Amino acid sequence: MTQNSDSNPPSIKPCGKDLSTSSPTSSAKSSVDVLIIGAGASGLYCAMTAAQRGRSVLVVDHANKAGKKILMSGGGRCNFTNYVVEPENFIGDNGHFCKSALTRYNPWEFIGLVEKHGVPYHERDYGQLFCDDSSKDILNLLLDECSEAGAKVQLKTDIIAIKSLSQDSDQQGFIVETSKGAIYCHSLVIATGGLSIPTMGATGFGYEVAQQFEHQIIPTSAGLVPFTFTDKVGDMIASLAGISLDVVAFNERISFPRPMLFTHRGLSGPAMLQLSNYWQVGEAIHINLVPNVDIGELLQQAKAQHPKQLIRSVLSEYFPKKLLLALQNLHWSDFKDKELANIKDEALIAIGDKINNWTIKPSGTEGYRTAEVTRGGVNTDEVSSKTFESKLQPNLYFIGEVLDVTGWLGGYNFQWAWASGKACGEVV
Incomplete structure (x- = not known):
């Protein structure tokens, strides 16, 4: 994975490595229905949703901790949603793309999950909701839901290569070569986030995967900065x-x-x-x-x-x-x-x-070093707004910040993570 600087590049440049060029073994070390790359907000929400449907789910991340940006958000108290979320609170080249998922998963559903887990929270100005105690409460909520549903989270795992089986045969799915062995999956979900805060492990990896499968990247820049x-x-x-x-x-x-x-x-x-x-x-x-x-x-x-x-x-x-x-x-x-x-x-x-x-x-x-989000990303015209599946590559999905959808400050980007993760988790 290529680390990106905190400057504002006009666009993402390919890393010089085609993720499909290493030839992953045809007999994978393990097999799952759904492999999610990225153990952040959208990835974990997608994992718990898919696992609750009986799917076998594995989340992998190169970091040594899940949800690092969750932990540092909101000054350590995680502004996890907002009472009022409208499509107008988001920007992107296709302003209509976010409407479907946001309509199907409103803030009250996540608030219900917060209350189910007994997480104390409070409202601040402009409808922002924060944990009373710590962002850890939100991360633990997600990890507990994943564990209860049977979704596994595997950290310190680098992605070496991704190969679509449909390129060589009628078989559906992917072989993903990782630093801990090859994994076969039917559905591959990219939930790697953007370039913001590289010290938290942010990279352009998700854009590289998108480009491997011929997706256009809307030029990126630091947002909420x-x-x-x-x-x-x-x-x-x-x-x-x-x-x-x-x-x-x-x-x-x-x-x-x-x-x-x-x-x-x-x-x-x-x-x-x-x-x-x-x-x-x-x-x-x-x-x-x-x-x-x-x-x-x-x-x-x-x-x-x-x-x-x-x-x-x-x-x-x-x-x-x-x-x-x-x-x-x-x-x-x-x-x-x-x-x-x-x-x-x-x-x-x-x-x-x-x-x-x-x-x-x-x-x-100040650039990506302190930016809370990344503007731009995977072109949403090439992704289904209902399922988040690529229109160019079957069984490949993009959710969360890696897409060209950027929310306002105030809990909107987390609500997008929950909504996109939920919509994708219901179909993978």
């Missing part, structure tokens, strides 16, 4: 590291009222992560630093009522002092010691616009 800046604005932002405030982050396509966080590297927090899913390199982003207040109008009113005031005095209730002084140096340094009476209304309106519509151009993002 902080923005970085290299200009003087970047220096200002770095000097404010640790300051957070509620803003509206927006561009021409969408807006998000969420908290924003200044960091040593740039801008983060939910507002920035959400907007990053809708950002392309070279575009500017817009930030309303004081939502629901027209700052230009506020300054003009203050000028009429308290003409001797300074701009920073009027705005002091809206910003921490350090941030206020930084904005002053950036946006109204020429007027910093002038009384409002001596500033034209046009200048006050312009200053207000810079606060209600702070327009800045990121140099990039």
